[in-house]
Each structure stands twice: as structure tokens, then as C-alpha cells.
Amino acid sequence: MSLCHALASGMGGIRTTGDLVARMQLRKMRLPQAKRFVADKLGLSVADLADSTLLRELREELDIGVVTGVATAAKGIEAKARIANLLGVPVRSVDRLRQKAGP
Amino acid sequence: MTATIRTRMGDGHAVALSRDDLRRDLVDGSQEAARRAKIPVLDGADIDHLAEIFAYPGRIAGVEPGHEVVLTKDGCANTLYGGQMSSGVGIPLAREQGVRLMERAFGFDTMEIGHPDYSFKPAKPLVALEQLCMAQAQLDCVVPLFYGAMPNMGLYFRPDGPFANPADLLPDGRIEEARAAQLEAAARLRDDILYVSRAMDEVGADGIDIDTTASAGDAEFLATLQAVEELATHTDLAIEVGMATELVLGFHGELDYKGRRLAGLWPHQQLAVVEQAGAHLFGPAITTKTNKSVPWNVARACTFVKECSRVAEIPIHANVGMGVGGVPTVEVQPNDVVTRVGVALVEIGRADGL
Numbered sequence: 302m303s304l305c306h307a308l309a310s311g312m313g314g315i316r317t318t319g320d321l322v323a324r325m326q327l328r329k330m331r332l333p334q335a336k337r338f339v340a341d342k343l344g345l346s347v348a349d350l351a352d353s354t355l356l357r358e359l360r361e362e363l364d365i366g367v368v369t370g371v372a373t374a375a376k377g378i379e380a381k382a383r384i385a386n387l388l389g390v391p392v393r394s395v396d397r398l399r400q401k402a403g404p
Numbered sequence: 405m406t407a408t409i410r411t412r413m414g415d416g417h418a419v420a421l422s423r424d425d426l427r428r429d430l431v432d433g434s435q436e437a438a439r440r441a442k443i444p445v446l447d448g449a450d451i452d453h454l455a456e457i458f459a460y461p462g463r464i465a466g467v468e469p470g471h472e473v474v475l476t477k478d479g480c481a482n483t484l485y486g487g488q489m490s491s492g493v494g495i496p497l498a499r500e501q502g503v504r505l506m507e508r509a510f511g512f513d514t515m516e517i518g519h520p521d522y523s524f525k526p527a528k529p530l531v532a533l534e535q536l537c538m539a540q541a542q543l544d545c546v547v548p549l550f551y552g553a554m555p556n557m558g559l560y561f562r563p564d565g566p567f568a569n570p571a572d573l574l575p576d577g578r579i580e581e582a583r584a585a586q587l588e589a590a591a592r593l594r595d596d597i598l599y600v601s602r603a604m605d606e607v608g609a610d611g612i613d614i615d616t617t618a619s620a621g622d623a624e625f626l627a628t629l630q631a632v633e634e635l636a637t638h639t640d641l642a643i644e645v646g647m648a649t650e651l652v653l654g655f656h657g658e659l660d661y662k663g664r665r666l667a668g669l670w671p672h673q674q675l676a677v678v679e680q681a682g683a684h685l686f687g688p689a690i691t692t693k694t695n696k697s698v699p700w701n702v703a704r705a706c707t708f709v710k711e712c713s714r715v716a717e718i719p720i721h722a723n724v725g726m727g728v729g730g731v732p733t734v735e736v737q738p739n740d741v742v743t744r745v746g747v748a749l750v751e752i753g754r755a756d757g758l
Contacts, residue, residue: 302491302737303477304510306724306758309466309743310750311475312513319513320547323474326719327548327611327642329684332473332756335719351472366546368508377544384546393640394542394549394608 315360316368318343318350324388342388363387409459412741414701415694416734423459426699430454433696433703441650441670443711446703450752454706457744457751458699464743467750474757476644476685476721478552478615480516481506490522491726491735500541507547513757516552516613517541523556524596525565531603539607550644551604552613555597555628557620560589567592570655586623586656593624597631601641611642611684618674619648621655622666625674629661629681636682645678646687646723647671650708672711679718685757688712689723694733698741702730702748709753719756722749 312319318339325335340347343363349355360367365387366380375383378398385392408420421429434446446454457465467473479490481502486492497505499517506512517538519527527534534551541549561569567589570582601612612635618625632643652674654667661677669677671688678686690705692698709722709729727733730745749755 302726302731302742303475303483303506303512305464305737305739305742306746307475307511309464310471310473310746310758311511312472314507314511314513315546316511319472319474319511323476323513323548324610326474326756327684329718331716331719335474335756348470351469368511377546378542380546391640393610397542397608 312351313353313356314368315366316353317356320366321384321388322350324384324390324392328390339388410740411458412698412732412738413694414692414696414698414732416732416738419697421697421699423455426458427451427455429697429700430703433700434707437690437704437707441672441708441711443670443672443707446707446710446752450706450710451703453752454699454703454748457747464739465747466743467747471750473750473755474513474719474721476514476550476613476687476757477506477512477516478613478646478723478725479518479522480552482518482520482522486520488735491737500537500544503541503545503549507545512547514548514550514610515541515545516550517609518552522552522554522615523559524553524593524600525556525559527553527600528596531600534600535603535607538604538609542608548610548642550611550613550642551600551609552615553600554616554619555593555614555624556616557586557589557593557624557627560592561585565589583656583658586621590623590627594627594631597628598634601631601635602639605635605639605641609641611644613644613646615644615646615687616648616689617645618652621653622659623656625652625666626659626661629677632678632681632683642684643682644685644687644721645681645683646721647674647689649689649691649728671708672715675712675716675720679716683718685719685721686712686716687721687723689728690730692727692730692733698730698732698745702745705730705745706748706753709749709755713754713756716756720754721757722753722755724749724758
């Protein structure tokens with residue numbers, strides 16, 4: 302059932318910009334504001350945010366995690382560190398990594 | 405154009421409606437919600453749009469491009485390895501693998517780690533294992549990761565817990581004892597939510613999803629709000645509060661949060677106290693009536709959710725699991741109406757997410 306919702310209504314996660322818009326919602330942004338914020342950061346229109354073809358290339362260019370298995374692309378926490386910089390917002394696991402990595 | 409529209413009842417069985425019947429059900433469902441919660445009915449344009457969604461002959465429906473919303477998911481990867489009681493499909497894989505599948509293969513916007521019983525009480529003694537899972541998943545995943553669990557205050561009453569069971573006391577007229585037992589359980593529940601959530605805070609979780617809130621009524625809701633307030637004040641965890649149903653039941657009956665009586669609150673009123681406590685996302689839950697059509701149920705759910713969306717300051721993620729939001733109460737979900745439920749709650753209910 303959850304896949305029905307993902308296909309019918311979801312943003313597409315790391316196939317597109319769903320994870321980025323979600324991160325702004327975690328900061329209490331309503332959907333239109335969150336989409337506009339991410340679109341501005343990426344230099345896209347709001348309508349482009351769920352375009353998987355466009356975002357596949359742009360995510361690799363920005364190195365913020367891609368959905369396919371690309372060995373040289375940023376993975377997991379590496380991608381999130383770049384997302385934190387791109388969006389200009391803290392990501393809790395990235396902050397923990399920096400703390401664990403030491404000065 | 406077909407003369408009849410094939411849709412379903414709230415128990416999942418197929419039913420054919422005439423266009424007049426469809427429109428009547430949509431109007432009746434909206435009026436039922438509006439009358440109960442004293443909120444506006446859906447307007448004519450909303451009813452027209454809903455009628456279009458249900459009259460569309462395709463097997464599945466989808467939102468218009470550009471209207472996509474963020475998905476949060478209670479239970480999450482548990483449904484991959486879980487059993488029938490959770491509509492799980494029993495695949496032998498670890499939940500860490502399940503989370504990766506949901507992120508990379510299925511395109512989910514967020515994901516969760518959750519105990520198989522999906523309640524704070526059983527998660528507490530295993531919290532070190534839950535932390536390990538969260539910490540590792542945070543290294544591997546790109547999407548935001550919540551820790552998800554239900555308050556499930558019923559687990560704190562005998563025979564499952566230490567406190568006297570109000571369901572035994574109330575039929576005997578022992579009202580004050582029943583109220584006292586609920587307050588004792590609520591205090592323990594609040595402490596357990598905080599214990600598990602602080603453990604997740606330590607390992608870098610993005611947020612906490614407190615799901616199916618107030619299933620045991622107003623005392624459970626109060627415990628949750630108190631925990632949310634504490635977490636919002638002293639951590640930077642994002643907190644999602646998803647509800648159990650559209651009306652907070654008054655099993656205690658005299659509890660308030662900052663002067664607002666909790667028993668009898670409707671979704672837009674639940675939202676107000678959840679926002680006041682400091683939560684970041686709110687999930688209204690509207691219970692599906694199995695003896696009414698899905699269009700009737702969806703119009704009813706959209707009426708509640710639209711009012712939430714109108715007054716909200718935080719994102720609204722409408723609950724669309726089995727038996728809520730207009731989704732039928734049936735083990736194997738029919739994709740035709742499930743997709744239409746999501747579309748309706750986004751395009752008419754104006755939800756920020758599902």
C-alpha cells in the first residue's frame with residue numbers, strides 16, 4: 302500500500318528531491334515554502350523538483366547521493382554532509398560525525 | 405463516459421455507483437464531518453474535483469505533476485519482514501536492509517527505524533539495540549530517518565502492565581480509581597517516550613514519529629504532549645505526532661493541556677495543542693467507516709484535513725494507512741482506491757504530506 306502512495310503522490314525520495322524537501326519540513330516549513338526553498342538552492346523551478354531524469358544528473362553533479370549504484374558517488378553520510386552544506390541547515394547525523402571525527 | 409463508476413466500500417468490496425449516487429456520497433460524507441466538528445463543508449469545486457478523481461476510469465490515479473508531497477511512513481520497513489497482523493509480507497530480511505530498500509528501490513522521501521512491536525514500552529529495554537540500528541542506518545542512508553513508535557498506553561494496564569485496568573474499574577463505577585490508574589500510566593508512558601527519544605537523540609536520529617497517539621484516550625494524549633514539549637525544549641529532534649482517530653476519547657474526561665480540555669478534540673483542535681507543545685509535523689487520522697463507500701469516507705476525511713491545512717503552521721501529513729483517511733479496512737489493499745485517497749487528500753485536503 303505504501304508503494305501506491307509513493308507512486309501516486311510521493312516526491313520520489315533520492316530519485317528526485319524528496320529527501321531535500323523533507324529535510325525542510327522537519328524544520329516546520331509547510332510544503333510550498335519547503336519546495337520553493339529547495340528549488341532556489343538548486344536553481345530549479347518548483348515544477349522540476351520531482352523530475353527524476355533531470356535530478357539524476359543534477360544529484361550526481363552536486364554529489365548529494367544518487368539512486369543508482371555509482372561507486373564514486375557520495376554515499377550515506379557523505380552525501381548528507383554535502384546536503385547540509387547545500388541547504389545551509391544542520392543534519393544531526395553529520396553533526397555527530399564531525400563530533401566523532403574530532404578537531 | 406461510463407454510466408456507473410466502479411469504486412469500493414470501506415471494507416474493500418467493489419461497488420458500482422451512478423454519477424448521482426457518487427455525488428450524493430461525496431456531499432453526505434463532507435456534511436457528516438462538518439456537522440460533527442463544526443467546520444466548513446467542502447465547496448462545489450472540491451466536490452467536482454473529487455467526482456473527477458473517482459470517475460477517472462484508469463486502474464490507478466496520481467496527483468498532477470507539481471503537486472507531489474513528502475511521505476513519512478509509520479512502521480516503515482517493518483511491513484517488509486512483518487506478519488499478517490501488520491499487513492506484513494514476511495520477507496526474511498533485516499530491518500536495516502528494509503530501510504535501504506525503501507530508500508533506494510522504492511523512492512521513499514523519509515524512513516523510520518522501529519521496534520517490531522512498534523510501541524515505546526517494549527522498545528525501552530532493547531533501546532541499546534535500537535540505537536545501534538539507528539546509528540548504522542544514519543551512516544548508510546541519505547533520506548531523513550525517524551525513530552517511530554506508538555504510545556500505546558493500553559500496554560501499561562493489567563494484565564500487560566503494572567497499573568489497574570480502567571476497563572475493569574469503569575464498569576464497576578470506580579471512576580476515581582480508573583482516573584488515578586490512567587494518570588499513573590500516563591506518567592510512566594511519558595517517561596518511556598522520553599527515555600527512548602533521548603537515546604535516539606544521542607545517536608543522531610533526525611526525528612521521532614509518535615504514531616497512533618491517543619489510542620487510549622485523553623490521558624495518553626496528555627502524556628504525549630508533555631513528552632513532545634520536553635523534547636522540543638531540550639533537543640533539536642524533529643517530532644511528528646500522528647493520531648489514532650479523529651476524536652480524542654475521554655476515558656479520563658477531565659484532563660487538559662495548558663487549559664485546553666483534551667477529551668472531544670477534533671483534528672484541527674488536536675493540531676492546535678500539538679503545535680503548542682512544539683511538534684514539527686502533525687498527522688490527522690480519520691477512521692474509515694466500513695459500511696460507507698470509499699468516496700463517502702474520502703470526502704469526510706478531506707473535510708477534516710482541509711480544515712487542518714487551513715489553520716496549520718506546521719506541515720500536515722494525513723494518515724493513509726489501512727482503515728484511515730478513506731483507505732479501506734482490508735488486509736490486501738486495492739490499489740485503485742488507495743491511490744485515489746492519496747490524490748484527494750493532497751489536492752482537496754491540501755495536505756503537505758502523507
